[in-house]
Structures are given as C-alpha cells and as structure tokens.
Amino acid sequence: MLNTSILKLTLLNISLSPFSRTHFSSYCQFTVDRSFFSNSYNTLFYFHNLAGQNKFSKTIFHNILNRAILADGSIDYFYNSTVITNRLSPLISSSCTFTFDNCMFRNCSIRGETVHGGAVSIHVSPSDLYDVDLSFTKTSFYNCNTAGGHGGAIYGFRLGDLSLDRTCFNNCCTQESSATGDTGMGQACFIWHRTTSDHSKAIFSSLSACPDSLAVRNTESVLSIFSGHVDIDDCNFTNNWVDKVASAICLTEQKLCNIDFTNCINCTGESTMHIGGFE
Secondary structure, eight states, X not given: OEEEEEEXXXXXXXXXXXXXXXXXXXXXXXXEESOEEEEESSOSEEXXXXXXXEEEESOEEXXXXXXXXXXXXXXXXXXXXXXXXXXXXXXXXXXXXXXXXXXXXXXXXXXXXXXOOSSEEEEOOTTOOOOEEEEEESOEEESOEEESSSOSSEEEEEEOOEEEESOEEESOEEEOOSTTOOOEEOSSEEEEESSTTOEEEEXXXXXXXXXXXXXXXXXXXXXXXXXXXXXXXXXXXXXXXXXXXXXXXXXXXXXXXXXXXXXXXXXXXSEEEEEEOOO
C-alpha cells in the first residue's frame, strides 16, 4: 500500500502537467489538502491504472483551461470541501465511484455541438460493462451550462447509481444552438441509467432558476432521467422556465418511481412533471 499526501501547496502559472501517477499494482491513497492551483493550460492531475482512492480536501482550482483531473483507471475518487471551476470529464476505462462532499462547482461550462455536461460529464460506452456511480453530498452547482448538448450541470450516459443529498442547483441550463432547433435536455441534470436496476436518489435538494427565464431558448426539462429506479424526497423545484416538457421532473421508462414531499413553485413549461414510457 502506497500513501501520498500533498499539504498546503500553491502552484501558479503552470505550463506543463505537474502530477502523473500510473501503473500501480498495489492499493494506493493519494491526498491533496488545503492547496491552491491557478492558471494552467494543461491537466494538473493524471491517474491511470490505479487501485485505491483519491481525496481532494479544501482545494481550489482556478482558471484551469484543460481538465484539472483526468482519470482512466480502476480507482474511486473522493472530493471534499473543494471549489471546482472547470469541467470534470474523465476517461472511463473501469468500474469506479466519484464522490463529492461539501464541494462547489462554479461557472463551469462547455461549448460545442453534442458536447454534454457543463460541470460533470460521465460517458460510459455501450460496448463497456463498467459500473460507474456518482454521489453528491452538500454540494452546489452555480452558473453551470452547456451549449449544444444535454445536462447543464451533470450529464451521465449509461450511469450506474446517482445520489443527490442536500445538493443545490442554481442558474444552470442547456442551450441547444444547432440550426435544427433541437432542445437541450436536463437543465440541471441529465441521466441515462445503464440498467433498469440502477437508482437515482435525490433528498433535501434544490433545483432553482434552471434557467431563470425564457430568455434562454431551446430548453427542455430541469431534471431528466431515463430508465432505472427513481426516488425523490423532500426536494424543491422553484423559478424554472423551460420551452418544452417538464419545468421540474421528466422521467422516462422507469422501473420504479417514488416522489414524496416535493415542492414545485413558480415553474413554467409545457408541464411541471412528465412521466412516461414505464416498463
């Protein structure tokens, strides 16, 4: 077992990728605590073919033009008390879990036709059997968006389980800008589950101003989930404006669906909740 810790490190104006860890056969733990990284043109942390856990605590990534963290190995990822201002889009090559505890995604965005997920984008190829889970606790997404794709803050294709626990979305949106007039689905979150047994769970979470007016065009549904089991408890949907479908929740082909003690206030769209295509 190999343990590596970085404490109170500050790196400014970074021209090359400073950290790379590859091909460890034993279990590894890698920790970054109370550090600050600013102004980089390249990936800061690259992890490949590892078994173990990464943990980032009270760390700030500022003005990172490429991915701050790039991972393509069999490892679980844990982020704690971290401010993230760049889009997270890892290369998936194994089953893994991404956990965010007490983090903030701020001003994360992406441009490009059919490029999805303004803050977090997880894409598992249909040819792969990887089980990739996402978990957010006491985490907020502010002003995250995508133009030309789905999932203003979070996008997951063939995702395993999703957990939103006391997590907030504010001023997140998609805007499909193609000439075809297609709509961007999932202003806050777009999830397509891998199997009908996978779960999406949201509790004590808030999705507001996603978007905050009809000035943002070609928008469809705030929380959009395909397949799996869905459980939404004690959540709030407020001040959402969309062009099409649901200004709160859109569920398609769910195996099981529970919505309890949830408020929808001042939500404008074709419908507030759209539930269809159940198996």
